Amino acid sequence: MLQNWTGRVQAAGATTEAARTEWTAAKAPKRHVKALLESMAHGAVRCMYCDDSRGTDIDHFQPLAVAPLRAFVWDNHLLACSFCNSNAKRDAYPVDADGVCLLVDPTVEDPAEHLFLMLHSGLYSHRTAKGEHTIRVFGLNRADLVAGRKDAFCLACSNLRDWHGLQQDDDDGLEADRVAQALLDSPFVDIVHAMARLDPGLAATVVGKRTVAALELWRSVYGS
Template sequence: MAPGHQRCMYCGDNQGTDIDHFEPKSLAPVRTFEWLNHLLACAYCNSNQKRNAFPRSEGDGSPLLVDPTLQDPLDHLRLVLPLCTYKGLTPQGEACIDVFGLNSRGVLVHGRRTAYATAKQSVELWHIATDRGQHSKAAEVARVAWDRPLADVLAGMFHQSGHPAAELLFSGEEETLGLLRDPALRGAFLARA
């Protein structure tokens, strides 16, 4: 869920210091030692937010949390860029927002706002460095952008720049949208993701 380096798979903000059992041991003891049931999480999401929460669909009993080993979180969650909050696109997305407090934890929303401003600066710096022929500097800008906390904001920006309503999603930020759509910039940044 979090494209950043060694970040929590749920919030993307903190360092992934814990191994979370995606399906809790208390509910599925047989999966305790399955590798695909182990996800990198921060202590806060693992111990304070998720704990043993594992909502299931009333219809078929399938898990309602997004399993990032099997699913693309962008299919279930959309980052509303001006607000830096998430909108659930599916019941799984809604469950993730609720269980992990993705919109109710002020520190995450504030962090995403900062990450959004920083990501815009990164694509601008990449463009400037490339125009000046400073290709190693441009590569370093892309690398650093993905290693920051809340790299999900950068991933959301690239994802939404290709959306049919991108002009509306980036209203007032046409320059940023143009950069995000630049094939060379996309190639440089998305190769690092």
């Protein structure tokens, strides 16, 4: 179905205007694409960029203004909230001198290779040029996200300690599993993954001594 709609864009001249016109008209393809993306989004269908708000829009990672013939290419579609899609990213698609994209593509790259989350401040820092541009374009350090991550870090430490206690006291493990799943489905799950990736030698300093044992057990069960 997507290939057929790509053919329509091609037949209409393969311009940005043609891509936007066909995308607006493509109700059935958009319905199917959105349903598939929602099934891939974690938790309560979170935005695949900020991981805070509900994903409501289909974003073209490579914008129609840059690549009209990728309007209906499956791996060019990501689920985004309206702010990330329409206010933050929009048609931004920075490239280097060789034309290589300078945004982290989460469909093929591990963001942790380019981004570093500072847990206490809730701020993202960059490891690479891609990370730097990604933070800027997606607005990953906007005030509401930073505040949300700081709260999420506090709650994650508390929830990890609760989960650790339940692992020891819960005979069938069902309650512990439920707490773990709630933590993995929560907004800002990047906090949990960043905690799991902490250098063991720094963990006590970052998460506090009371949380270290819980974090070590979490790593052994869920990895990093």
